[in-house]
């Protein structure tokens with residue numbers, strides 16, 4: 001499986017993430033919006049491809065996370081100095097894999113790509129957390145990867161119900177999926 005930037009020459013017309021709760025919005029985003037978003041710097045999309053078949057996609061954009069007082073105190077004790085009110089983040093704007101490829105590691109591989117992207121970005125600009133507004137059926141997927149809910153920022157709307165979550169890419173210990181499972185980190 002390769003992960004490549006989404007460019008207009010790649011055919012995504014057959015992509016569907018399917019499932020019991022069919023997420024048509026995620027299919028439609030890839031087919032109609034993703035390239036427009038990239039063109040206007042609203043989000044960049046990357047595709048997981050194998051043998052010419054698009055197995056999944058992820059869209060990144062930037063974000064900032066406001067911490068609660070308790071969360072800030074916790075981070076302060078690790079950093080040894082008071083963190084800013086908001087922490088820069090790389091946001092998973094969209095994530096989906098092909099319906100018939102469920103549970104084969106496509107989602108995790110795309111998340112690893114996001115983690116690597118964050119690490120690259122953090123060399124040139126402040127970026128510490130991965131963030132996501134998770135739909136209800138995906139919350140446990142992100143929890144499995146080590147994401148926690150943000151005290152600020154969850155959204156329950158008329159047509160949308162999401163949980164704002166984050167993952168600290170500079171935590172002292174990182175899970176295996178990051179590829180830095182044994183690394184000793186900077187805070």
Ligand SMILES: CC(C)(COP(=O)(O)OP(=O)(O)OC[C@H]1O[C@@H](n2cnc3c(N)ncnc32)[C@H](O)[C@@H]1OP(=O)(O)O)[C@@H](O)C(=O)NCCC(=O)NCCS
Nearest residue numbers: 095096097102103104105106107108134135137138140141
């Ligand atoms: C979320 C999603 C991208 C995960 O992709 P995937 O390729 O199936 O995930 P992986 O194969 O990498 O699975 C990694 C682990 O998460 C688990 N997992 C996958 N989807 C899960 C879900 N929705 N809820 C709970 N656990 C899930 C897998 O069982 C696996 O567990 P294991 O490590 O114990 O074996 C996929 O379920 C999907 O496209 N869902 C529909 C769209 C969606 O919800 N997108 C997220 C929007 S915020």
